[in-house]
Amino acid sequence: MAAALMAAEYRCLIAACLSLLAACTLPESPMSESPPPESLMPEPTMAEPEQMIHRKPLSYELRLGERDAGAIDLVVIHCTELPDLGMARKYGERIKYQQSKTGNSGHFYVTRFGRVEQWVQPGRVAHHTAGFNERSIGIELVNRGRYPNWFHSEHQVPQEPYTEVQIEALIRLLRSLKSQYPGIRYIAGHEDLDTRKIPAEDRPEQLISRKIDPGPKFPWQQVLNAVALEPWSDHR
Numbered sequence: 554m555a556a557a558l559m560a561a562e563y564r565c566l567i568a569a570c571l572s573l574l575a576a577c578t579l580p581e582s583p584m585s586e587s588p589p590p591e592s593l594m595p596e597p598t599m600a601e602p603e604q605m606i607h608r609k610p611l612s613y614e615l616r617l618g619e620r621d622a623g624a625i626d627l628v629v630i631h632c633t634e635l636p637d638l639g640m641a642r643k644y645g646e647r648i649k650y651q652q653s654k655t656g657n658s659g660h661f662y663v664t665r666f667g668r669v670e671q672w673v674q675p676g677r678v679a680h681h682t683a684g685f686n687e688r689s690i691g692i693e694l695v696n697r698g699r700y701p702n703w704f705h706s707e708h709q710v711p712q713e714p715y716t717e718v719q720i721e722a723l724i725r726l727l728r729s730l731k732s733q734y735p736g737i738r739y740i741a742g743h744e745d746l747d748t749r750k751i752p753a754e755d756r757p758e759q760l761i762s763r764k765i766d767p768g769p770k771f772p773w774q775q776v777l778n779a780v781a782l783e784p785w786s787d788h789r
């Protein structure tokens with residue numbers, strides 16, 4: 554009797570271990586982002602729907618410097634180079650600047666499902682592009698980029714495409730920003746503004762780009778056709 558009970562307990566334990574193992578080894582996929590609640594709602598029928606923006610301020614938002622709306626003339630497109638929004642949030646919340654007790658982040662984040670979150674209000678200077686923060690709004694698209702081999706010589710070409718709903722949400726966001734901040738004139742990729750090279754981690758003699766976002770998968774022509782912004786590269 555006791556032996557039978559022990560065997561039953563043993564089977565339970567094995568089953569529990571197996572299900573835990575299955576949970577731990579599930580492949581990470583774009584679906585690891587939980588779908589936004591608004592995906593259940595009917596599509597807006599207006600020709601130019603307003604982009605719904607979910608306000609999710611970073612814990613240090615109010616410690617970031619303030620600026621006038623007129624100081625903003627540039628939007629910088631980034632990708633997170635991380636698998637999901639949750640991990641991007643962890644990076645964003647990290648304190649990197651001890652004096653101001655602030656970190657690095659964009660103002661807006663656009664998920665693969667087209668959900669848009671605002672982590673920093675545009676009236677404050679977020680740290681997203683060295684040398685261009687004071688004048689720009691940073692928009693981060695969730696995309697793996699080179700993750701997790703950012704600086705490996707053989708992983709410099711990002712493979713994940715941007716989703717159509719993500720690009721549509723980005724376009725709505727850009728239009729809405731342009732109408733709210735008429736001083737915005739230019740659009741750039743992070744890779745256009747930060748062209749610094751560093752040694753590859755596996756082959757120090759080979760130099761690689763520190764920043765490659767949003768990268769070759771980003772549909773520049775589609776976005777430029779849809780919004781009245783000038784490419785920064787033409788401006789230079």
Ligand SMILES: [Zn+2]
Pocket residue numbers: 630631632681743764766
């Ligand atoms: Zn970037």
